[in-house]
Amino acid sequence: MAEDTGIDHGKHNRESDLLGEPYFAETIELPDDDEGVVVATLVSRSANQPTTRAVLHLHGYADYFFQTMAADFWVSRGYDFYALDLRKYGRSIRPHQTPNFVTDLRLYFEEIDQAMLRVRERDGHDHVVMTAHSTGGLIAPLWADDRAPGLAGMVLNSPWLDLPGNFLLRTAGTRAIDQVGARRPYLTIPRNVSGLYAQSLHRDHSGEWDFNLEWKPLESWPVYAGWLRAVRRGHAKLHRGVNVGAPILVMTSGGSVYPRAWDDSVTGHDIVLDVEQIRKWAHRLGDHVTLARIPGALHDITLSAEPVRALAFAEISRWLAAYVEP
Numbered sequence: 001m002a003e004d005t006g007i008d009h010g011k012h013n014r015e016s017d018l019l020g021e022p023y024f025a026e027t028i029e030l031p032d033d034d035e036g037v038v039v040a041t042l043v044s045r046s047a048n049q050p051t052t053r054a055v056l057h058l059h060g061y062a063d064y065f066f067q068t069m070a071a072d073f074w075v076s077r078g079y080d081f082y083a084l085d086l087r088k089y090g091r092s093i094r095p096h097q098t099p100n101f102v103t104d105l106r107l108y109f110e111e112i113d114q115a116m117l118r119v120r121e122r123d124g125h126d127h128v129v130m131t132a133h134s135t136g137g138l139i140a141p142l143w144a145d146d147r148a149p150g151l152a153g154m155v156l157n158s159p160w161l162d163l164p165g166n167f168l169l170r171t172a173g174t175r176a177i178d179q180v181g182a183r184r185p186y187l188t189i190p191r192n193v194s195g196l197y198a199q200s201l202h203r204d205h206s207g208e209w210d211f212n213l214e215w216k217p218l219e220s221w222p223v224y225a226g227w228l229r230a231v232r233r234g235h236a237k238l239h240r241g242v243n244v245g246a247p248i249l250v251m252t253s254g255g256s257v258y259p260r261a262w263d264d265s266v267t268g269h270d271i272v273l274d275v276e277q278i279r280k281w282a283h284r285l286g287d288h289v290t291l292a293r294i295p296g297a298l299h300d301i302t303l304s305a306e307p308v309r310a311l312a313f314a315e316i317s318r319w320l321a322a323y324v325e326p
Contacts, residue, residue, distance in 0.1 A: 040111035060134025064090020185226025
């Protein structure tokens with residue numbers, strides 16, 4: 001008798017996605033939390049030919065899946081493409097919820113597990129690569145370390161592996177956040193957000209991309225003490241060392257800058273995270289880590305100018321051929 005995985009093996013629960021065909025979306029129902037009903041959303045696009053290879057992608061903070069050029073790349077290599085809008089992000093936000101909020105990054109393991117069941121058990125993929133950006137690039141290795149899922153590989157696009165800022169912020173400041181976040185998880189943490197990063201992306205400003213500014217606001221979302229506590233605890237676990245159990249490619253921009261007003265550096269650097277921090281901690285992800293620096297890249301490398309993102313996809317292609325694809 002076949003094992004009951006608790007998922008629908010039919011395809012009738014997939015609906016046309018807001019991106020239009022060939023993208024489809026399905027809602028994953030999750031256990032309620034203190035705010036009520038919780039869901040995640042799995043977006044999918046099939047390759048042109050039947051395949052047992054697939055990619056599962058996780059987005060970053062104040063983000064959701066709209067990076068269709070990344071899907072184009074994977075489909076061109078014969079992979080079915082899946083992207084997960086995590087709980088309280090993008091397609092998964094519900095009116096009663098605090099956007100992007102959790103108090104423990106391990107809560108995301110529930111929807112990743114459910115997505116992987118659909119990718120593997122329902123849709124029949126036995127060669128799965130995981131890709132992730134920024135905060136997703138912290139969540140994905142923690143999940144893989146906990147679950148030992150037998151991935152074929154993992155590609156991390158500017159993963160958030162440490163907290164930018166001075167030593168005091170990362171030590172005494174983190175200890176304070178740990179205490180405050182436990183007692184007052186919904187306390188807003190003051191910060192200054194220039195909005196330059198989102199402006200560098202959106203076509204109504206200085207970028208070339210169209211995305212929902214209600215889901216990915218120009219000035220991001222508020223940061224709450226409980227959420228930042230969860231992130232710093234995730235950083236601490238990763239710094240002690242995790243094991244993804246598969247070859248890993250870590251890509252960063254060529255450098256980081258932090259302008260407070262618009263200048264030419266915005267369109268050729270990571271203005272969100274410190275790329276040297278990422279490179280410092282990458283060796284803690286597993287036993288087989290490849291680092292690639294992409295000169296001129298934005299924080300989300302796949303949203304960089306065409307010549308830059310072409311270089312990034314070429315790096316991924318070389319890495320796949322060398323370490324992942326038999």
